Amino acid sequence: MTKRIRSKITRGSGELAILSLLAEQPLYGFEIAKQIGERTNGALQFTLASLYPLLYEMEKRGWVEAHWQPNHAGRDRRYYRLTTTGRRQLAPLRQEWRSFFQALDSLAGVSHA
Amino acid sequence: MPDWKQVVNQRMAQLNLPVDSEEEVIAELAAHLAETYDAARAHGLMHDAAVALTLQEVRDWRVLANDISRAKLEDNLMTNRTRTLWLPAAANLLAAMLLLMMMQKLGVQPRLLWVNAIEGKFALVFYFPWLIALPFFGAAGAYLSRLAQGGTFARLTAGLSPALVLIALICLIFPWGLLVDGLSLYRLVLFAGGLLTWGVLPACALLIGALPFLRGSRPSKILIGENNHA
Numbered sequence: 496m497t498k499r500i501r502s503k504i505t506r507g508s509g510e511l512a513i514l515s516l517l518a519e520q521p522l523y524g525f526e527i528a529k530q531i532g533e534r535t536n537g538a539l540q541f542t543l544a545s546l547y548p549l550l551y552e553m554e555k556r557g558w559v560e561a562h563w564q565p566n567h568a569g570r571d572r573r574y575y576r577l578t579t580t581g582r583r584q585l586a587p588l589r590q591e592w593r594s595f596f597q598a599l600d601s602l603a604g605v606s607h608a
Numbered sequence: 609m610p611d612w613k614q615v616v617n618q619r620m621a622q623l624n625l626p627v628d629s630e631e632e633v634i635a636e637l638a639a640h641l642a643e644t645y646d647a648a649r650a651h652g653l654m655h656d657a658a659v660a661l662t663l664q665e666v667r668d669w670r671v672l673a674n675d676i677s678r679a680k681l682e683d684n685l686m687t688n689r690t691r692t693l694w695l696p697a698a699a700n701l702l703a704a705m706l707l708l709m710m711m712q713k714l715g716v717q718p719r720l721l722w723v724n725a726i727e728g729k730f731a732l733v734f735y736f737p738w739l740i741a742l743p744f745f746g747a748a749g750a751y752l753s754r755l756a757q758g759g760t761f762a763r764l765t766a767g768l769s770p771a772l773v774l775i776a777l778i779c780l781i782f783p784w785g786l787l788v789d790g791l792s793l794y795r796l797v798l799f800a801g802g803l804l805t806w807g808v809l810p811a812c813a814l815l816i817g818a819l820p821f822l823r824g825s826r827p828s829k830i831l832i833g834e835n836n837h838a
Contacts, residue, residue: 524636525643543640543665547633548675555679556757570643573636583759 509549511588512539514581517559523572524550550575558584609645610659612638619666622673625680633676641665692758696766700749704770707745708738723801730798732805739813745770746817754821767818771811778802 512531516522522530527550528541553559558581561573577585616638623630641662648658666672720731750767758766765772782799789795 523639525640528640529647543637543644544667544672544675547637547640548672548679551633551676551679570639571635572639573632580759584757 507588507592508539509541509545510553511585511592513549513553513575514558514577514585514588517575517577518582518585521574521576523564523574525572527575553581557581609642612641612645615641615663619669620673622670622677624673624677629680633680689762691756692753693762693766696749696752696756696758696762697769699752700745700766701769701773703748704738704742704745707741708735711735711738723797730794730801732801734805734809739809742770742810742813743817746814747821748817749814750818750821760822763822764818767821768811768814771807771814774810775803775807778807 512535513527516527516530516534524543524546528543528546532540550559550561554561554575557578559575560578561575563571564574565571613634616634620634620637623633625633644665645658645662648661649655653661716735716737719734719736721734722729722731746767749769750763753763753766778799782795782802785795785799
């Protein structure tokens with residue numbers, strides 16, 4: 496049960512992290528994982544195994560769309576871009592997390608600040 | 609550098625996707641591994657250490673293959689539009705029509721308002737108990753669509769679906785009547801009356817119920833205990 500809850504929290508935070516990042520610019524998978532790791536000082540880390548099922552799920556839901564783009568090194572990269580539907584998810588997701596942290600804060604003195 | 613495509617291909621036998629999709633997934637995962645390997649090498653790791661580090665990206669390839677297959681395929685039969693629009697709309701339509709049928713079976717009599725048209729009389733039919741119940745159906749349709757993360761358009765359409773279908777039917781039947789009987793003022797008044805009693809009024813009643821659910825997001829208690837895959 497605990498594991499299930501943790502998995503849902505991890506998944507939810509992953510979605511928010513990816514959507515927030517893609518709201519700034521289109522990125523490919525490796526860069527998404529790298530930037531999330533760097534910008535959270537390693538608090539959130541994606542491996543290949545955790546990143547792509549989530550990306551594909553979000554793509555299926557129509558939150559992101561992807562296209563292949565060759566880079567100068569000749570290696571094709573699949574760039575993900577936020578769709579209008581995905582952009583619409585961002586504000587409510589942020590609000591949900593804010594409410595979640597507030598609830599946790601009032602319960603256990605755990606603040607996100 | 610290892611052939612990462614081959615590495616992924618060999619380990620992802622469980623991947624159960626259409627060929628095109630499978631090739632794309634393998635190419636993307638291989639590209640990710642290649643980038644990871646390059647980054648490790650750039651940090652000064654030797655080839656073997658870089659390969660070992662890269663392979664740590666996936667603890668269990670079988671689980672990954674299943675996760676990706678599920679992410680790509682599950683719900684494919686049910687597209688986003690089906691979840692957010694067609695299902696709530698169909699459920700709403702079915703429920704509203706069943707209620708109307710039940711009322712008719714139970715002998716609930718409609719109120720008839722006789723209208724004098726130039727070429728004869730006709731009755732406007734009002735099923736008031738049904739009209740009174742319609743806001744609940746409008747609310748249910750819009751709520752179901754919102755629950756499935758439908759946008760405002762989907763919520764509105766799902767909420768108004770019974771009226772929209774009736775309007776569509778009336779608009780189909782009217783030209784047919786014109787073809788059979790020819791254009792007349794009586795027919796036009798009949799059409800307008802039908803549109804009012806079976807289209808506009810039900811739409812207004814449904815809209816009253818749907819309105820509160822057109823704004824706002826899905827329920828806020830999503831993080832714990834709610835399926836995030838919706």
